Structures are given as C-alpha cells and as structure tokens.
Amino acid sequence: MAAYIVRNFFYTILILLGVITVTFCLLYVVPGDPARIMLGQRADVASVEAVREELGLNKPLYVQYFRFLGKAVQGDLGRSYASNRDVVQTILDKFPATALLAITALILSAIVGVLIGIISAVKSYTLLDNASMLFALFGISFPTFAFGLIMALVFGFWLKWFPLSGYISEGPAYLVLPMVTLALRPLAIIARITRSSMLDAMSQDYVRTAKAKGLSQGAVIFKHTLRNALNPIVTTISASLAATLGGAYFIEYIFNWPGIGLLAFDSILKLDFPMIQGTVLFSAVIFVVINFLVDILYAVLDPKIKLD
Amino acid sequence: MEAVEQPIIAEEGIIIDQTPKSLWYYSWKRLRRNKLAMIGLGIIVILFFVAATAELIAPFNPNAQILEYSVKPIGFQGNVLIKKFDGDVQYIPIQGIIKEDAGKVYYKDFSGSEANIDKSELEGDSQKEWNKELTFHLGTDRFGRDVLSRLIYGSRVSLSVGIISESIALFLGILFGAIAGYFRGKTDGVIMWIINVVWAFPSILFIIALSVVLGKGFWQAFVAIGLTGWVDIARIVRGQFFSLRETEYIEATKAMGFKAPRVIIKHMLPNCMGPVIVTGTVGLATAILFEASLSFLGLGVQPPTASWGQMIFDGYKYIIAGSNWGLAVFPSLAIMITIFAVNLVGDGLRDALDPKLKR
Numbered sequence: 001m002a003a004y005i006v007r008n009f010f011y012t013i014l015i016l017l018g019v020i021t022v023t024f025c026l027l028y029v030v031p032g033d034p035a036r037i038m039l040g041q042r043a044d045v046a047s048v049e050a051v052r053e054e055l056g057l058n059k060p061l062y063v064q065y066f067r068f069l070g071k072a073v074q075g076d077l078g079r080s081y082a083s084n085r086d087v088v089q090t091i092l093d094k095f096p097a098t099a100l101l102a103i104t105a106l107i108l109s110a111i112v113g114v115l116i117g118i119i120s121a122v123k124s125y126t127l128l129d130n131a132s133m134l135f136a137l138f139g140i141s142f143p144t145f146a147f148g149l150i151m152a153l154v155f156g157f158w159l160k161w162f163p164l165s166g167y168i169s170e171g172p173a174y175l176v177l178p179m180v181t182l183a184l185r186p187l188a189i190i191a192r193i194t195r196s197s198m199l200d201a202m203s204q205d206y207v208r209t210a211k212a213k214g215l216s217q218g219a220v221i222f223k224h225t226l227r228n229a230l231n232p233i234v235t236t237i238s239a240s241l242a243a244t245l246g247g248a249y250f251i252e253y254i255f256n257w258p259g260i261g262l263l264a265f266d267s268i269l270k271l272d273f274p275m276i277q278g279t280v281l282f283s284a285v286i287f288v289v290i291n292f293l294v295d296i297l298y299a300v301l302d303p304k305i306k307l308d
Numbered sequence: 309m310e311a312v313e314q315p316i317i318a319e320e321g322i323i324i325d326q327t328p329k330s331l332w333y334y335s336w337k338r339l340r341r342n343k344l345a346m347i348g349l350g351i352i353v354i355l356f357f358v359a360a361t362a363e364l365i366a367p368f369n370p371n372a373q374i375l376e377y378s379v380k381p382i383g384f385q386g387n388v389l390i391k392k393f394d395g396d397v398q399y400i401p402i403q404g405i406i407k408e409d410a411g412k413v414y415y416k417d418f419s420g421s422e423a424n425i426d427k428s429e430l431e432g433d434s435q436k437e438w439n440k441e442l443t444f445h446l447g448t449d450r451f452g453r454d455v456l457s458r459l460i461y462g463s464r465v466s467l468s469v470g471i472i473s474e475s476i477a478l479f480l481g482i483l484f485g486a487i488a489g490y491f492r493g494k495t496d497g498v499i500m501w502i503i504n505v506v507w508a509f510p511s512i513l514f515i516i517a518l519s520v521v522l523g524k525g526f527w528q529a530f531v532a533i534g535l536t537g538w539v540d541i542a543r544i545v546r547g548q549f550f551s552l553r554e555t556e557y558i559e560a561t562k563a564m565g566f567k568a569p570r571v572i573i574k575h576m577l578p579n580c581m582g583p584v585i586v587t588g589t590v591g592l593a594t595a596i597l598f599e600a601s602l603s604f605l606g607l608g609v610q611p612p613t614a615s616w617g618q619m620i621f622d623g624y625k626y627i628i629a630g631s632n633w634g635l636a637v638f639p640s641l642a643i644m645i646t647i648f649a650v651n652l653v654g655d656g657l658r659d660a661l662d663p664k665l666k667r
Binding site for chain 2: 141146247264276279
C-alpha cells in the first residue's frame with residue numbers, strides 16, 4: 001500500500017509539472033504585449049518598457065519559465081492586472097464559494113442518482129425504469145447553461161420561488177437554483193451507472209442465494225447487492241466531483257455566484273493574464289489532487305488495484 | 309421480427325443464402341430494432357436536411373435586420389413594403405398605404421409620418437408583390453431578425469462545428485492511442501503523461517483559454533474543441549490495442565514480419581472501431597455542447613453568423629427582463645434536442661456493437 005501511494009505521488013508531481021508548463025505556455029502564446037495591456041493602449045513607450053523590465057518579459061523564454069515555475073511552487077502567481085491584488089490570495093478567497101456549490105450539488109446528485117438507479121434496476125424494464133432512464137439521458141443532453149436559464153426563468157422569474165442571482169450570505173435560498181442546475185448532469189450519469197452496475201450485480205449467484213435464504217428485499221438490495229455494485233458507482237461519483245467543479249464555473253457565471261468560475265470568466269474577458277493563469281492552474285491542480293486521493297480510495301476499496 | 313438469423317429456405321431443404329455476414333451487418337440489424345436509437349437517427353437526418361436546405365426552407369434571410377421590429381413576440385405580423393436592394397430585398401415597415409399613382413407609392417411609415425417612394429425601387433409590379441404582411445413565427449431578436457430563420461441557419465454551425473471538431477479529435481486520438489498502444493514502453497509513458505496533463509484541465513476552461521489564445525472565430529473553435537476531445541478517444545484506442553496485442557492473430561503478423569504501420573492500420577485499428585465509434589458519437593454531442601458554450605460567451609462563431617449558442621447569449625438578458633423569453637428558450641431547445649438525438653444514437657450503437665450481447 002505504501003509503495004502504491006509513493007508511486008502515485010511521484011507520478012502526480014510529474015503531472016503537476018506538466019500542468020504548470022502548459023499553463024505557462026498558454027499565456028506566452030497570446031498575441032499582444034502583456035505590459036501594454038496592463039497599462040492600457042495609450043501608455044507611453046517608456047512606461048511600457050519599465051513594466052516589461054519589472055515583469056521580466058525581456059528575458060529569454062527559458063529564464064521566464066523557470067522564474068514562473070519557481071514562483072508558482074512558492075505560491076506566488078503575481079498580481080492581477082485588473083484589481084492589482086495578489087492572485088493566489090484572491091483565488092483562495094473565492095474558492096470556498098465554488099466548493100460549497102460543487103459539494104452540495106454532488107451530494108444531492110449522488111443521493112438522488114443512486115436511489116433512482118436502484119429503483120430502476122429493481123424494477124427493470126418496467127415503465128418506471130424506462131421513464132427514469134429516458135429522463136437520465138435527457139439530463140445528460142441538456143446543456144447546463146440552457147438548463148440554468150430555464151430554471152431561472154421558471155422558478156426565479158415566473159414563480160418567484162427563488163432568487164435569481166447573488167450569494168448565500170444573503171440567505172440559503174440563493175444556493176438552491178445554482179445547486180439544482182449543477183446537480184442535474186451528474187445525477188443523470190450516476191443514475192445510469194448505478195442501474196447498470198446493480199443489474200450486473202443482481203445477476204450474480206450470491207444474490208440468488210440471499211433471496212433463497214429468505215432475506216427481505218431491502219436486505220438483499222442494500223446489504224448485499226449494492227455493496228458489490230459500489231465500485232463503478234464510486235468511480236463515477238468521484239469523476240463527477242472533478243466534472244462538477246468544472247461545471248460550477250458556468251453556473252457561477254449565469255447566477256452571479258462569486259466563486260472561482262466567475263473570477264475565471266471575468267479575467268478571461270478582461271484579458272487579466274495573471275488571473276487567467278492562476279485560475280486555470282488552480283483548477284488543474286485541484287483536479288490532479290482529487291484524482292490522486294481517489295486513486296488511493298480505489299486501492300482501499302479494491303485491493304487488486306494496488307498490483308496494477 | 310426475426311429473433312435469430314435463419315437461412316433462407318426456398319423449398320423444402322434447399323437453402324438459398326447462408327453467407328456469413330460481418331459484424332457491421334448484425335450490428336446494423338440490432339440497431340434498427342432499437343426504436344429510441346432510430347428516433348434519434350431520424351432527428352439527426354432531419355437536422356441534416358434542414359441544414360442543407362436552409363436557403364429553401366427559411367422564411368427570411370437570417371441576417372436581414374428590421375430594426376423597427378426589434379424583439380417582437382411569437383407570431384408577430386408586420387406590414388411592409390418590399391424594396392429592391394443589392395440583388396436581394398429590404399423590408400420597410402409601414403403603417404399603411406395611403407395611395408398610389410403611376411410612378412410613386414404614398415404611405416405612412418413606421419413612425420406615422422407620410423412618405424413616398426418610387427415604384428421603380430420596389431420589388432415586383434403589383435401591390436401584391438411589394439406590399440406584404442410578414443409573419444415572424446417565432447418572433448424577432450433585438451435587431452429585428454427572424455428567430456425561426458436564424459434557428460434554421462444555426463443548425464449549420466452546430467452540425468459543422470460538431471462534426472469537424474470531433475473529426476479532429478478522432479484523428480488525433482486514434483493516432484496517439486494507436487502509437488501508445490502498439491509501441492508501449494517509454495512511448496506509451498510519454499503519451500499517457502500528455503493525456504493526463506491535458507485531462508487535468510477542466511475542458512470548458514481549457515477551451516475558452518485556447519479560444520482567447522487563438523482568437524475568436526469559426527476555425528479557432530474547431531481547433532480548440534478538437535484539441536480537448538482527442539484525449540477520450542486516445543484512451544479507448546490505447547486500451548483496445550493493449551488487449552489486441554495479446555491475441556494470436558497479431559502475434560502471427562509479427563511472426564510474418566509485417567511492419568508496424570501495416571499491422572496497426574490493416575489489422576488492429578479495424579477491430580477497435582466499435583468502442584471508438586461509440587465514444588466518437590458521445591464526443592460529437594459534447595463538441596456541439598462546447599460550441600454552444602463558446603458562442604454563449606461571445607467566443608467561437610462571430611456575429612452576424614447565426615449560431616444557437618450565440619442566440620442564447622443575445623436572448624439571455626430578455627429572460628431576466630421578462631420579455632420575449634423565446635429568444636433564449638428556442639435555441640436552447642434546439643441544442644438540447646440535437647444533443648439528445650446524438651446521445652440516443654450513441655447509446656443504441658453501444659448496445660448494437662457489443663459482441664457479447666446475445667443476438
């Protein structure tokens with residue numbers, strides 16, 4: 001187990017290195033002079049030159065790269081062009097909002113999704129099953145932003161049940177619309193996987209044994225079948241966590257939820273390079289770290305994986 | 309409905325057709341029986357038809373602006389004079405015709421003041437031809453452009469971006485997946501590292517960042533989406549190659565001394581195509597979704613080209629304001645139906661191509 005974790009850890013570091021490199025390249029390929037963009041189009045040549053010197057833009061590319069790498073590892077990603085505040089600090093300030101949204105959405109989608117999946121599997125090929133699965137396919141196909149808009153229209157505007165935009169600090173109702181919108185897609189995916197995994201498990205001999213022993217249906221489903229069907233379901237839920245974090249970005253833009261997503265989109269539209277770099281890098285790092293933790297979780301759930 | 313392939317028997321005991329058929333034949337038959345997948349396929353065919361015949365079926369030019377008719381509701385009808393303009397027509401909204409004589413037409417224009425125009429500038433010869441009541445079946449957007457026509461033309465953008473981006477992704481994915489899967493070792497290590505690094509970035513952020521780097525536009529959207537989509541395909545191909553490499557017939561090709569490209573292209577790739585097609589179909593749905601997302605943010609396809617995502621971007625503020633909600637809802641429905649149809653077909657393909665399922 002220790003060897004597995006250490007191996008994974010070093011591979012993760014390698015990936016992070018690649019991620020930082022790609023983030024670096026991303027912004028040095030952008031047309032336009034970062035210093036000029038920062039100072040505005042009408043700045044004089046002398047000030048632009050001064051800023052270029054300060055940012056080290058005149059040094060050769062590999063020098064800039066190692067500078068970036070060194071600083072990034074220490075947690076310094078520069079200052080935002082737009083607000084002149086420290087990039088890393090701004091991101092860390094906004095992250096809890098995104099995390100709150102993503103985690104609550106994921107919990108909702110996991111619970112409801114698994115329930116729907118179990119019911120569909122138990123009552124497979126009935127109308128209930130077909131309807132649920134069609135609904136699930138529908139959920140996967142609905143573009144998140146479109147669904148968000150329609151939710152905003154129906155529940156926010158017509159029915160006026162929930163507010164349209166703003167943050168939870170003004171009341172729990174503000175969380176509802178964004179969270180439900182975000183939860184739809186993972187819910188659908190989890191429901192489908194749960195159903196197919198449960199169906200696989202239910203055809204196994206030990207389930208027939210349990211039923212033959214006279215166990216109640218509840219016991220059969222929850223104590224025996226579900227446990228063994230869990231592996232792909234857990235895989236999907238953890239994959240959904242990363243996807244949900246990504247999807248949250250769009251939702252934040254639509255519902256004006258002050259998290260990293262809104263920050264990322266705003267900075268892209270304003271061409272605030274340090275912030276763009278910061279948000280992209282931060283997202284990738286979170287993703288890689290989550291994957292690393294999930295890989296360890298797999299090894300705990302299924303010991304065979306350690307031998308891979 | 310036949311459940312099992314029966315040899316065709318003409319007379320007692322005489323069998324006419326017992327030729328073995330390929331996987332594709334049986335898969336197609338299985339797919340045909342899947343009603344939902346066939347509905348999905350039907351929707352896609354209709355969509356293609358709409359995109360191809362857009363000029364014929366769209367009631368208006370999607371870029372024709374009639375500013376006076378900005379943001380009008382569904383089914384709105386307007387009285388217009390039709391004027392000749394640069395080989396096309398221009399619509400002049402009027403309140404009504406006052407009178408006409410030999411050379412001119414006198415009318416009340418949109419704001420109520422009197423105006424006149426030479427008959428030579430008008431389209432056609434009779435009042436029936438240059439004075440019509442236009443119907444905007446789904447309303448107009450803020451520039452007075454017909455929503456229905458823009459929806460019809462928008463299908464072109466969604467379909468073409470989806471197909472081209474996914475083709476780029478398929479090409480890159482098959483290339484890298486095959487190389488990684490065949491040569492293994494260090495090559496595989498490097499390619500897997502690249503795949504993991506690309507996969508670490510949230511797709512939507514990556515695509516947007518790429519779009520900013522590459523600039524806004526049609527071609528940039530293809531490249532950006534294709535560069536993120538290849539990862540899934542590569543994984544599948546690589547996985548398939550790993551299992552195929554152990555099979556005896558591939559070992560036989562090595563024994564026969566075939567060179568790598570020949571083995572890969574002629575022997576291994578054709579056997580991977582099942583899962584690749586399924587993943588490619590799902591990827592197509594995702595590509596259409598990403599195009600819509602890009603356009604929604606103002607990147608990707610630029611105005612005045614009609615794109616569904618862009619129509620949502622334009623119409624989005626009207627939902628909050630509470631006026632013509634159709635502006636954002638109709639393109640959303642269009643996207644959703646398209647993606648839903650593609651997913652139905654993808655699901656059906658997955659079931660049909662699975663050789664483990666009993667026929």
